[in-house]
Amino acid sequence: MSPGVTPVITLLTDYGLEDGFVAACHGVIAGIAPEARIIDVGHLVPAGDVRRGAAILAQTIPYLPRGVHIAVVDPSVGSSTRRAVAIEAGGRVFVGPDNGVLSWAVHAVGGATAAYELTNEDVWLKPVSRTFHGRDIFCPVAAHVVAGREVAGLGTAIPPRELVTLPEPTSRLRDGACEGEVLSVDRHGNVQLSITAADLGFLGVRDGDTLAVWLGRRQLAVPYRDTFAAVPPGDLVAFTDSAGLVAVAVNAGDAAQRLGLPPGAHVRLSPART
Template sequence: MSKKEIGQQPPLTLLSDFSDRNVYVGIMKGVIAQINPRLTVVDLTHQIPPQDIAAARFCLMNAYPYFPVGTVHLAVVDPGVGSKRRAIAVEFAQGFLVGPDNGIFSGVLSQTPAIAAVELTNFNYWRTPQPSKTFHGRDIFAPVAANLASGVPLKQLGQEIDPASLVKLDIGDCKQTTTGVVGCIQYIDHFGNLVSNIPGSYVQGKTWCVQVAGLSIPGGETYSDVKVGEIIALVGSHGWVEIAINCGHAHSQLQINLQDALQVLFF
């Protein structure tokens, strides 16, 4: 195995729905350490709701810009594990993505397109040529990611595939209108904030509101622009228009859900 010099190896990030109540994450880290104990491994989160590919897509899309070029991002939210869904590795301008081909990478690749992609068919880089049908994170993805971060070329990991064939997760479109922007809810965070797929750049320097579920919600800049318990729309740190309740839980209180439509109006 070709390895880069110590200190020059890129970090390897982990994202999953495994939680911290079992040993699955620790096992993957053990597999990575067996291949290269010098790698820096960063846990993005393991609290993705079970099988929630859309949430994983959003979290990874918003995390990758904060890592050095060359970082390997290993993401395992894989309800199709053991089925005919492809196991893949993808190169893009910022680094590499390793995981199932189920749309989990479509957020990242919507912002920075794939340069190359392979299906992980070379079992020489797996933990075992007979992987578990239920734990590809341990037997395929973790060892592949560790080898990739250690300098193994992408093309050695499997058969090249057309990046255009990668699965895209359909979360709805964001479209400009004559009076504003139409979009939908793409993510609900731990605080119950409802994050839309409308970039904050659309509302910069404008007076605006959000209309959703029969409500008209004023646009502001901080949660404290309204009183405790009141609703506000603002641009979150992730750069997307969101709906929040100051010191409240917008999702449970407003009963607005993923993919529900909304529109931003300018006036």
């Protein structure tokens, strides 16, 4: 196990909570490393939404112990087009499919120092299902690492530069405005943008101001406040969320539905003209 890695395994998936998939993963880990503490980051990532999984893990990783972090959002599970990998980064170990779901979190802790394709079948659960690598490959591998297995013994070393990396969310300052995209939409319909509070601060925007929000050809005037509860129920509001990013919400409502803003949609913010 990497120096400094604690006996903690975190688990992020799109498995949902209605079936036994998450319980099976917990059971496999407990059978190999009963001393490991498991932290469920979440299991309600929209099915196959790799970017959403990557964003959740990257925004959560600063608050997690230096353990082994599993992320399984894996629409290409069982195919020959994607690898199963373990990545060492920032004193942590990341385990999952090489489809980019780990990439933003790896970058957030300083970048990969080593990477391995998971080819050592001795640490897999047998038989291996073609569609449940979380149970049969990723969780056993993570448990063996916590139990003392060296990461280098998990498989074949690969150059970190060959890992699949998701494109960074777009955000830029241009012509007195911030341009970005919808990074994610949470279960409340709050719309998280790739634009930071620092970006707005550069434009001179402060709490209490009003933003011009451009959605294609539509323009809205939205108050910028410290929380969504600062406006009456049913009203739109922009605020800085817990990740330091600008979010648009409806107090007691669903901003994504009202505005028709899916992940990836382009948004432009500027100080409203008085």
